[in-house]
Amino acid sequence: MNQPAKKKSFFRRLLPPRKWGLAAAISMGALLGLGFYVLKLSNAASYLSDDPKACINCHVMTPQYLTWNKSSHREVASCNDCHVPQDNVFNQYYFKAMDGLYHSTIFTLRAEPEVIVAREASAEVIQNNCIRCHDARITDPKIAATVENHDFHRTDRTCWECHREVPHGRVKSLSAVGYQIEPVEMHVPEKRDIIPSWLKSHIAEEEKDSVPATKQTTP
Numbered sequence: 001m002n003q004p005a006k007k008k009s010f011f012r013r014l015l016p017p018r019k020w021g022l023a024a025a026i027s028m029g030a031l032l033g034l035g036f037y038v039l040k041l042s043n044a045a046s047y048l049s050d051d052p053k054a055c056i057n058c059h060v061m062t063p064q065y066l067t068w069n070k071s072s073h074r075e076v077a078s079c080n081d082c083h084v085p086q087d088n089v090f091n092q093y094y095f096k097a098m099d100g101l102y103h104s105t106i107f108t109l110r111a112e113p114e115v116i117v118a119r120e121a122s123a124e125v126i127q128n129n130c131i132r133c134h135d136a137r138i139t140d141p142k143i144a145a146t147v148e149n150h151d152f153h154r155t156d157r158t159c160w161e162c163h164r165e166v167p168h169g170r171v172k173s174l175s176a177v178g179y180q181i182e183p184v185e186m187h188v189p190e191k192r193d194i195i196p197s198w199l200k201s202h203i204a205e206e207e208k209d210s211v212p213a214t215k216q217t218t219p
Contacts, residue, residue: 047100052079060112064168071167082129082167083122095125123158130159 016024039045046054056065068074073082083099085091099122106112118126131138144150153162164170195203 042104047096050078050080055079060107060116064116067168071169073167077133081133082126085125086129086132126160127158134159
């Protein structure tokens, strides 16, 4: 059998039998449509950017966004600057894809902890990025001369063992930090209203009861 004939035979074996053709086409179309729907629903394109708002596509990341948004790091570093490798673009997107796949799986299964803690691989990336940005500080001879065991302590522990409130603070749980109150561009629905309907009804009833009844006047 010649080479073109072998290729044709190989691809023909991949096709379903004729009696299953319609069912296979419908199934493939449904899976493809569902895939595009999930991509749209999850706002997947936003993860290709450096916009920190992409991190709160999953609402469980709200504490991390809120605490970063009120920190000094907000002006100089985004989420990707700290949590994604910066050595080369291929490693950057590979790590981002693998980490994002893990996060989306855990969040979809509702298996996330109350307080999110970085995994070992993520902690290593964060530590390397801390050193990358603050290299001049940790190698400053003045600090090394005045801080006891400076050289030893900066290599045997992570930076956040001492700098515990940078940049997310000590309060990191969803129940403690709360939700995003101010509008976030990608999360603002068309009819956004901070006040829930039940509270609006209660306020309306209170205002109605507080208005004195007007006396009817005879003409």
